[in-house]
Amino acid sequence: MNMMIPKVELHVHLDGSVRLSTLAELTGLSLEEVQNQAVTSSSCQNLEEYLTRFSLPISVMQTKENLRRIARELGEDLMKDHVLYAEVRFFPLAHTKEGLEPEEVILSILEGFQEVEIPIHLILCMMRNESLEKNVEVIHLAKRFLNKGVVGLDLAGDEENYETSLFQDLFHFIHTLNIPFTIHAGEMASAESVISAIQFGTSRIGHGVRSSSSDKALELLKEKQILLEICPTSNIQTKAVKNIKEHPIWKFYQMGIPVCINTDNRTVSFTDLEKEYRLLSTHFPFTLEDFCQMNQMAVASSFASEEEKRSVNATLEQYLKQFKEWR
Numbered sequence: 001m002n003m004m005i006p007k008v009e010l011h012v013h014l015d016g017s018v019r020l021s022t023l024a025e026l027t028g029l030s031l032e033e034v035q036n037q038a039v040t041s042s043s044c045q046n047l048e049e050y051l052t053r054f055s056l057p058i059s060v061m062q063t064k065e066n067l068r069r070i071a072r073e074l075g076e077d078l079m080k081d082h083v084l085y086a087e088v089r090f091f092p093l094a095h096t097k098e099g100l101e102p103e104e105v106i107l108s109i110l111e112g113f114q115e116v117e118i119p120i121h122l123i124l125c126m127m128r129n130e131s132l133e134k135n136v137e138v139i140h141l142a143k144r145f146l147n148k149g150v151v152g153l154d155l156a157g158d159e160e161n162y163e164t165s166l167f168q169d170l171f172h173f174i175h176t177l178n179i180p181f182t183i184h185a186g187e188m189a190s191a192e193s194v195i196s197a198i199q200f201g202t203s204r205i206g207h208g209v210r211s212s213s214s215d216k217a218l219e220l221l222k223e224k225q226i227l228l229e230i231c232p233t234s235n236i237q238t239k240a241v242k243n244i245k246e247h248p249i250w251k252f253y254q255m256g257i258p259v260c261i262n263t264d265n266r267t268v269s270f271t272d273l274e275k276e277y278r279l280l281s282t283h284f285p286f287t288l289e290d291f292c293q294m295n296q297m298a299v300a301s302s303f304a305s306e307e308e309k310r311s312v313n314a315t316l317e318q319y320l321k322q323f324k325e326w327r
């Protein structure tokens with residue numbers, strides 16, 4: 001199958017997607033050392049271990065120049081991967097260690113994105129393991145930059161020790177501010193986490209793979225047409241699923257639950273969308289039409305403007321039409 005399909009990516013972390021060559025240049029370390037520190041190993045046991053790979057990139061993402069460059073390079077990498085539209089996420093307060101204001105962090109990244117030709121928007125992550133004050137600060141930042149480069153919020157981090165239900169008040173507050181959001185849920189914790197996220201009114205879920213063990217979660221996802229942002233390689237590395245054959249993406253798709261394909265972290269997971277599509281098409285009977293349909297599902301649940309959605313959908317439809325003519 002030709003993997004040059006036009007794609008949409010909604011779940012990719014900026015700090016997990018810094019080019020290895022850039023990390024080497026900015027840290028002065030060898031490429032090999034950078035790889036050891038920033039790419040997950042095949043012996044990775046869990047999400048906790050996976051998350052240790054972010055320290056090195058975050059250490060160099062502390063100046064306007066570096067942030068702008070890293071954002072631009074990710075934009076270029078997305079274009080090489082035939083991405084038409086992307087939402088990139090990060091926790092802005094991780095980048096203020098050398099004195100930058102959070103507003104400067106966000107503006108520098110947006111400048112980098114503006115240097116590439118596809119629309120790329122930001123999702124600001126709140127972190128499960130951070131204080132309420134910091135997460136409220138992220139919410140205020142999202143409100144301030146809403147539709148000025150930022151399109152929504154997310155909740156990321158250690159799901160096992162900080163369960164989703166603890167964040168009810170935060171999401172109630174987000175509702176009152178009318179900020180779109182997605183939530184990492186059902187990655188390391190059970191389907192209950194997904195059910196909590198749905199109760200908070202989310203229209204999207206990061207991963208959600210553990211939903212497959214709960215009829216209630218599956219029914220809710222289908223009934224409410226909640227999009228699961230699936231990241232196959234990452235799910236295997238963090239042991240969210242045992243192996244690709246046991247990945248529930250096929251089951252979700254067959255059931256009529258919207259799903260889309262993402263990398264999660266291009267560097268930490270050492271992947272891109274072409275690899276993810278290839279992995280899925282090797283192990284499941286997905287057709288090119290299925291992949292195009294998933295991208296349409298991604299567009300429908302994205303935080304893009306109506307105009308952007310129309311434009312991306314038109315390209316996807318055009319591609320599918322040409323593909324049918326070639327056949």
Ligand SMILES: [Zn+2]
Pocket residue numbers: 011013156184206264
């Ligand atoms: Zn993620």
